[in-house]
Amino acid sequence: MTATTVAIRHRLAERGVDRQMLLLVPATVFVVALFVYPFAYGIAVSLQPAEGGLLAAYQAFFADAYQRDTIGTTLAIALPAALLNVVASVPIAYRMRGRFRGKRLLTTILVVPITLGTVLTAEGLLNFLGPAGWFNRFLVTTGLTDAPVRLTNNYWGVFFSLVITGFPFAFLLVLSYLSGIDPSLERAAATLGAGWRQRFFRITLPLLAPGLATTFCLTFVLAFSVFPSAILVGDPSGSTRVISIAAYEAAYVRYDYAGASAAAIIMGAVELVVIAIVLGLRGLLYTGSTAGGKG
Amino acid sequence: MTRFERLRLDGVTRQFAGVDALSELSLEIQRGEFIALLGPSGCGKSTALNCLAGLLPLTAGSIWRDDVRLDTLPPERRGFGMVFQNYALFPHMSVQKNVSFGLQMHGVTRAETRRRTTDAIRLVHLEEHATKLPGQLSGGQQQRVAIARAVVIEPSLVLMDEPLSNLDAKLRLEMRTEIRRLHQSLGLTTVYVTHDQEEALSLSDRLVVLRDGRVQQIGTPEEVHTRPANRHVADFMGYRNLLPGRASSGASLLLEPSGVRVKGTPVGSVNDGDPVVAAIRPEDIRLDGDREATVDVVEYQGREFTVEARTDDGLMLHLRTGTRLSVGDKVRVGFPPDRLLLFPAEAS
Amino acid sequence: MTRFERLRLDGVTRQFAGVDALSELSLEIQRGEFIALLGPSGCGKSTALNCLAGLLPLTAGSIWRDDVRLDTLPPERRGFGMVFQNYALFPHMSVQKNVSFGLQMHGVTRAETRRRTTDAIRLVHLEEHATKLPGQLSGGQQQRVAIARAVVIEPSLVLMDEPLSNLDAKLRLEMRTEIRRLHQSLGLTTVYVTHDQEEALSLSDRLVVLRDGRVQQIGTPEEVHTRPANRHVADFMGYRNLLPGRASSGASLLLEPSGVRVKGTPVGSVNDGDPVVAAIRPEDIRLDGDREATVDVVEYQGREFTVEARTDDGLMLHLRTGTRLSVGDKVRVGFPPDRLLLFPAEAS
Amino acid sequence: ACSPPESGGGTTGADGPVPDKPTKAVTLNVLDVAGNLQLTQGMIDDFVAKNADIVEKVTYTKATAPELVGKIKAQQDANRVDIDLVLTGVDGLAAGIDQGLWLPLLPTHASRLTGMAAYLPGAAAMQELAGDNGVTVTYYPSGPLIEYLPGKVPNPPKNAQELLDFAKANPGAVQYARPSNSGPGRTFLMGLPYLLGDSDPKDPEGGWDKTWAFLKELDAQITLYPSSTSETMKNLANGSAKIILSTTGWDINPRVLGTVPKEAKIGTLEGFHWVTDAHYAVVPKGVSTDKQAAVLSLLTWMLTPEQQAKAYDKGYFFPGPAIKGVPLTMAPQDSQQAIAEFGRPEYTDLIANNPLEVPLDAKSLVAAFDRWDREIGGSKVKK
Amino acid sequence: MRRSIVASPAAWLVWGTVIVFFVFLTGIIGSVVVNSFGLRWFDSWLPEAYTTDWYGQAWDEFTLLPVLTVTLIVCLLVAGISVLVGVPAAYVLARRRFPGSRFLYLLFLLPILMPPITYGIPLATVLYKYGLAGHLSGVVLANLVPSIPFVILTMTPFIEQIDPAVERAARMCGARTRHVFYRILAPLLVPGILASVILVVVRTVGMFELTFLTAGPDSQTLVVALFYSMSAAGIRAQQSVDAMAVIYCVMMLTLLVVALRFVNPTQLVARVKEDPE
Numbered sequence A: 001m002t003a004t005t006v007a008i009r010h011r012l013a014e015r016g017v018d019r020q021m022l023l024l025v026p027a028t029v030f031v032v033a034l035f036v037y038p039f040a041y042g043i044a045v046s047l048q049p050a051e052g053g054l055l056a057a058y059q060a061f062f063a064d065a066y067q068r069d070t071i072g073t074t075l076a077i078a079l080p081a082a083l084l085n086v087v088a089s090v091p092i093a094y095r096m097r098g099r100f101r102g103k104r105l106l107t108t109i110l111v112v113p114i115t116l117g118t119v120l121t122a123e124g125l126l127n128f129l130g131p132a133g134w135f136n137r138f139l140v141t142t143g144l145t146d147a148p149v150r151l152t153n154n155y156w157g158v159f160f161s162l163v164i165t166g167f168p169f170a171f172l173l174v175l176s177y178l179s180g181i182d183p184s185l186e187r188a189a190a191t192l193g194a195g196w197r198q199r200f201f202r203i204t205l206p207l208l209a210p211g212l213a214t215t216f217c218l219t220f221v222l223a224f225s226v227f228p229s230a231i232l233v234g235d236p237s238g239s240t241r242v243i244s245i246a247a248y249e250a251a252y253v254r255y256d257y258a259g260a261s262a263a264a265i266i267m268g269a270v271e272l273v274v275i276a277i278v279l280g281l282r283g284l285l286y287t288g289s290t291a292g293g294k295g
Numbered sequence B, C: 001m002t003r004f005e006r007l008r009l010d011g012v013t014r015q016f017a018g019v020d021a022l023s024e025l026s027l028e029i030q031r032g033e034f035i036a037l038l039g040p041s042g043c044g045k046s047t048a049l050n051c052l053a054g055l056l057p058l059t060a061g062s063i064w065r066d067d068v069r070l071d072t073l074p075p076e077r078r079g080f081g082m083v084f085q086n087y088a089l090f091p092h093m094s095v096q097k098n099v100s101f102g103l104q105m106h107g108v109t110r111a112e113t114r115r116r117t118t119d120a121i122r123l124v125h126l127e128e129h130a131t132k133l134p135g136q137l138s139g140g141q142q143q144r145v146a147i148a149r150a151v152v153i154e155p156s157l158v159l160m161d162e163p164l165s166n167l168d169a170k171l172r173l174e175m176r177t178e179i180r181r182l183h184q185s186l187g188l189t190t191v192y193v194t195h196d197q198e199e200a201l202s203l204s205d206r207l208v209v210l211r212d213g214r215v216q217q218i219g220t221p222e223e224v225h226t227r228p229a230n231r232h233v234a235d236f237m238g239y240r241n242l243l244p245g246r247a248s249s250g251a252s253l254l255l256e257p258s259g260v261r262v263k264g265t266p267v268g269s270v271n272d273g274d275p276v277v278a279a280i281r282p283e284d285i286r287l288d289g290d291r292e293a294t295v296d297v298v299e300y301q302g303r304e305f306t307v308e309a310r311t312d313d314g315l316m317l318h319l320r321t322g323t324r325l326s327v328g329d330k331v332r333v334g335f336p337p338d339r340l341l342l343f344p345a346e347a348s
Numbered sequence D: 001a002c003s004p005p006e007s008g009g010g011t012t013g014a015d016g017p018v019p020d021k022p023t024k025a026v027t028l029n030v031l032d033v034a035g036n037l038q039l040t041q042g043m044i045d046d047f048v049a050k051n052a053d054i055v056e057k058v059t060y061t062k063a064t065a066p067e068l069v070g071k072i073k074a075q076q077d078a079n080r081v082d083i084d085l086v087l088t089g090v091d092g093l094a095a096g097i098d099q100g101l102w103l104p105l106l107p108t109h110a111s112r113l114t115g116m117a118a119y120l121p122g123a124a125a126m127q128e129l130a131g132d133n134g135v136t137v138t139y140y141p142s143g144p145l146i147e148y149l150p151g152k153v154p155n156p157p158k159n160a161q162e163l164l165d166f167a168k169a170n171p172g173a174v175q176y177a178r179p180s181n182s183g184p185g186r187t188f189l190m191g192l193p194y195l196l197g198d199s200d201p202k203d204p205e206g207g208w209d210k211t212w213a214f215l216k217e218l219d220a221q222i223t224l225y226p227s228s229t230s231e232t233m234k235n236l237a238n239g240s241a242k243i244i245l246s247t248t249g250w251d252i253n254p255r256v257l258g259t260v261p262k263e264a265k266i267g268t269l270e271g272f273h274w275v276t277d278a279h280y281a282v283v284p285k286g287v288s289t290d291k292q293a294a295v296l297s298l299l300t301w302m303l304t305p306e307q308q309a310k311a312y313d314k315g316y317f318f319p320g321p322a323i324k325g326v327p328l329t330m331a332p333q334d335s336q337q338a339i340a341e342f343g344r345p346e347y348t349d350l351i352a353n354n355p356l357e358v359p360l361d362a363k364s365l366v367a368a369f370d371r372w373d374r375e376i377g378g379s380k381v382k383k
Numbered sequence E: 001m002r003r004s005i006v007a008s009p010a011a012w013l014v015w016g017t018v019i020v021f022f023v024f025l026t027g028i029i030g031s032v033v034v035n036s037f038g039l040r041w042f043d044s045w046l047p048e049a050y051t052t053d054w055y056g057q058a059w060d061e062f063t064l065l066p067v068l069t070v071t072l073i074v075c076l077l078v079a080g081i082s083v084l085v086g087v088p089a090a091y092v093l094a095r096r097r098f099p100g101s102r103f104l105y106l107l108f109l110l111p112i113l114m115p116p117i118t119y120g121i122p123l124a125t126v127l128y129k130y131g132l133a134g135h136l137s138g139v140v141l142a143n144l145v146p147s148i149p150f151v152i153l154t155m156t157p158f159i160e161q162i163d164p165a166v167e168r169a170a171r172m173c174g175a176r177t178r179h180v181f182y183r184i185l186a187p188l189l190v191p192g193i194l195a196s197v198i199l200v201v202v203r204t205v206g207m208f209e210l211t212f213l214t215a216g217p218d219s220q221t222l223v224v225a226l227f228y229s230m231s232a233a234g235i236r237a238q239q240s241v242d243a244m245a246v247i248y249c250v251m252m253l254t255l256l257v258v259a260l261r262f263v264n265p266t267q268l269v270a271r272v273k274e275d276p277e
């Protein structure tokens, strides 16, 4: 080992490059072999439409308002749903920090909906919130409304299904991220006169924020790629014609693989923009140990 | 800030998993007093502070501020400041923000917050590090942030849990002076945990000595230092020589195993024939006495030496001397009767 | 355990964000030596230990064990043990498991692991707490777990970062003795960071004094204590009285602002007319001298008093005395020339 | 630069003459994307039981039609086709033809598939859609029919105009599922041009003016287009829809299953033409000749009257058989029983006396779906 | 600290929301479960009569026993492998900034973002080519493509929360990287690993496209059967679809309850610092 290699190794170590980077190898190899290669092919396909030039599939997508509008439609469903899921998880998880009887049961029940699957959720929404479902029966029988309320086969049906499947997902992550924050920090804040509001907003929330950003990204991706429920409980040719339906129809109805790949890649790109913004903001936050000193 | 005249702890008890960590602590603190809590590691000092601050619910007892019952109030409503033994700095805030946090919580104006924050940071000599995060500070620097954060809000009661333990001697001395100065100039009341007896003695108006969660003695520094209430306090207060024996005719005792008779000052009720423990500090053993001893171990301590010596009749003694001794040297030791305290040797 | 004869640090430097936290530390440590690192808070002591342990990559310099270059080895391959300033206990493991972890990592047999773990826990008096998690321990108890965890593996080099800072005086003394005993009986080499000068002086074979990341002095305890290399070391080592003046005719100086002449011992090159600083410890100032001073502040420190007094010509002095003094009393102070050290007053 | 990873190429053992019998008994992997096994699994299982020397074992996989193409493409691109027989509807068939996935069974093996000669006229017409690529195995005339509960709709509409009037009188009461997700939905869509007398019932872009106008007018009265036929059936049953669109199979089978009350009735609109439907058996390219031989034997077996009789099922694809000379009496007992109870005598006449039309070709159908989505289903957004 | 769950308006709001959520959840699950046992259910609060036939039919039609077994095996393999491969990668990405780390992060993000349409078929082709598809290994490998990145993404914040000093201490005790992972990080990350395993399993069980594309006749999973019953051509009783959905849900629920039984996700060791009440 010569002096220069040693010196280089130190320089590299200081910049974070050392033997531990080998830990990245399996994941990277995997993703490159089984994702990057097929995905490059998918991009290539999107650039080879049956007719037209390289970008014809993309041009076609953007030229047709019915296709183009799916971006806005999807964002209009996914952003509020993801936000609601994350925002609702936080106070509930926050309330559940301490130990109390029945906590495990409550946690389990709150997390249960992730086990439902899209089909049960869709069936359940149609059965329960449908025109002759229990919910509307209740409203009509008690005279709260005259006629059944339309809650399915429209925007709200899809929104509810995204909340039901997305909330537990977000809740589970938030609850776990929250449990990693040293409770003595809040105590310290309390002795400095901070009430729960200030403790929450000034101490817990900032430490939780990186986790929230990640949670938001994941629930957003989940919501953005909503497919079965957009069809089953939504209005798939109208108000819930999300971008994955456009991609699906191109691929599986018209067998226009170039169009489908283009739509799907546009879909990924839009997600990427949103996520890049969120993760960019996350990069500005404090990320690191949540311990506050010795011990 | 909620000013008060008197703070009263009444039988404050705290258990962990059924074991008393703090047992029936009763204490009245006058406004402006500087109280030091002293005691062996694990004796319940931090527990006491946490109970007082409202961070731990009491298992029994009550806390009163004048006539207001305090132990049911949440910590943020008590208006106390606290330096945590483990600092508990906010990891996502710079030094500056950590320090100004409390001021903002108390609705202090911006300009004043800035001024007081700067002052507090200057006080603990962290001007150069004001924008660093706690994770970028040395241990001692972190501890100083914790001090600045607690005192900057000028709370009616400051609780400090070993606030100087990670500072060097010079800085500790300086900080100690500052703390005392703040205490006086702002008219604070302070409860101070320390393991440093010198610190406790020099800073405090009254000392509370704990052991195993129970109060052993409450008194002025001088009382505790010169008249420890029992052998445990004596032991803890630096009476390193604890010699077992049996009381005989008043103020003297027969040392065991030798049976030699020495004179001492009884503390508490000591009857003839009772087993007793005689306690004396290393620095109180005279080296011009009449009993010969052989030097076993010598330790240098900066111009003074700590010496272990064994008398011919088998007593192992800790001494302190300014003269350089070597292992094997003979010294002649003696016990001044007013410095040799006789305690009943309880079972425990 | 990898035994070695000599450990050599060669220009070891570590920067944080371009600022030197440790600057060109060169040091040779012999096997079996007990080295203490001393210096003000933030001077780079922990940084030095972390570099030595391999927990921080070096910005420059190298570390050698005999002829093996060490600084490129990961920490777990160096075979050192460490007590962290912030303990860094494994929060999910009981005391027992924390302590036995290292033994398991070194492939020690089960029976032996059990035995050594029990011994180590007994050593730090935590028998009763062996099954608790770190979060259920007091600060001092946690610190003792950290000590036990580091020494139980009997590493060839132990690095201790203020291992006793949260212990009470009695326990600290006891632990200090145990550490010294272990060091000797196991033939360990120890690098010890402390802010307690007495500890440093009594434990170590050699002291390294740091300031702002730079070595100020390396020497035996006595050398550092009685002949500090510069005014900073003196200041740090308890020479609380630092009197500015100007050198005149050899070993005497004219005090400022009074112009009074006193005799002292120059350290380093001091030329006539140079600005100098005269340093003397409080306990070295005689109270039977010829200069009158008025007592300003008196602090009780357990049978001794720390006194601040002001001479008629405006000098502010820290003294120590066994006699009880009161504010306003007059004392007559004098400086033994061999105890009054004269240092060049560098700009910095 | 961008060809699929190692695309195409001949498959070993897939070319060359197909023997009469496989050299040794094979395992057949059957993929059903049309729900056809409901009708034919009995036939296949019987075949295997009786011809252990040809087929040793069958595995069944079920999937939806659209995904079929991707899966077979992936296998063919990798030269490892492990699906030997696909049972599909018109959509899957067409998609496969378009992508060149299927092995041309005809005319090469026409001589072996003797049953094909006996196709019903409607089935024969459907077989033409398959060209040389597949073999019709089941057939039904489908719809469009309207379905209602007589208790709720005492006077059902008799023609398209009356249907519209009914819808206007009862907003939200007429329901059909989104055509691209529903058989009855698309049958209605394809049947309307005949009902309304549009200029070219086979050209949704140019020849359906009346149809699109009608659908628009109807749309004004429709509150929702469910995403599946089942949903419309459920709504009929629970009363939130009064008239839904249906087909023969969707009329009988759900009543057998209890999804729809037994007393539900069907009606036809004046001047309607049946828009027929069928299921096909196709073989992906790349299947070995041994397996091809086994498949051919199997198909021959399936096109015998005894086996075809099983296609009556419980009215799932009523009537079901693709060949002539298969009376209900040949069907299994439970099948006969179900149809006796839930079938409708009027079907015999209706089938005999109304014209049969083949459905739109795949391209036109997709175009129709697209236009429906944009102008009918999607118009809800703007309202 | 404060045990007072009582009565702040915020608390009422939170618990109120939770209760509404529960009511909806009960209604949604309840109506499906009731329907799956209903013989006929037209315009009424409850079905006319009850039967368990739908379950029997679903069970037989889809030969659910082997399907459930395959599903379980696929889940466990995918979850296990993605944790083993994903956590170390998340560790490096959480702990260091090195040149290219952002790019790598993006690379790991893509498989989660990109719909399987864009890579499913070529991926299946690759797997078929190497003989990996058409049986269990193909399903597992294909499902790992989005799962590994998913684990990486969810685990990164958990790892960031852990004080690196603890790892350093382990190294000073002689622990190799492997030990640091098994003995220190893994136990501390248990809540995070558990959460991400649960989510990976849920996503894997629900991942229709990749599974369908790469499965052989003997390696179909439950979701393929479920999607078929839900949306394939042909007629089927709603009740039998609901029965399938309930079977799916019961299986997932069992996995969830088992997971939560073994480890409470909120019981991080840092919690020990909390009040012991």
Ligand SMILES: Nc1ncnc2c1ncn2[C@@H]1O[C@H](COP(=O)(O)OP(=O)(O)OP(=O)(O)O)[C@@H](O)[C@H]1O
Residues within 6 Å of the ligand: B129, B135, B136, B137, B138, B139, B140, B141, B166, C016, C017, C021, C040, C041, C042, C043, C044, C045, C046, C047, C048, C085
């Ligand atoms: N990650 C970091 N980023 C920036 N500065 C740092 C970082 N870590 C340490 N420092 C700075 O380096 C200097 C040396 O720190 P070090 O921890 O070595 O001090 P120390 O001698 O151990 O002090 P103490 O006695 O207070 O523990 C300090 O000024 C500290 O603020």
Ligand SMILES: Nc1ncnc2c1ncn2[C@@H]1O[C@H](COP(=O)(O)OP(=O)(O)OP(=O)(O)O)[C@@H](O)[C@H]1O
Residues within 6 Å of the ligand: B016, B017, B020, B021, B040, B041, B042, B043, B044, B045, B046, B047, B048, B085, B195, C129, C135, C136, C137, C138, C139, C140, C141, C166, E276
């Ligand atoms: N959460 C807990 N569970 C169980 N025992 C605990 C818990 N917290 C503290 N204890 C025990 O209570 C006793 C008192 O602890 P406390 O922290 O008050 O000690 P201390 O006097 O501050 O000691 P130190 O000087 O070492 O900080 C200790 O023996 C400790 O082990």
Ligand SMILES: NCCCCNCCCN
Residues within 6 Å of the ligand: A227, A228, A244, A247, A248, D064, E115, E116, E117, E208, E209, E227, E231
């Ligand atoms: N992103 C496209 C999703 C396709 C899912 N297919 C589900 C089967 C419904 N026919």
Ligand SMILES: [Mg+2]
Residues within 6 Å of the ligand: B045, B046, B047, B085, B161, C138, C139, C140
């Ligand atoms: Mg404590």
Ligand SMILES: [Mg+2]
Residues within 6 Å of the ligand: B138, B139, B140, C045, C046, C047, C085, C161
């Ligand atoms: Mg340090």
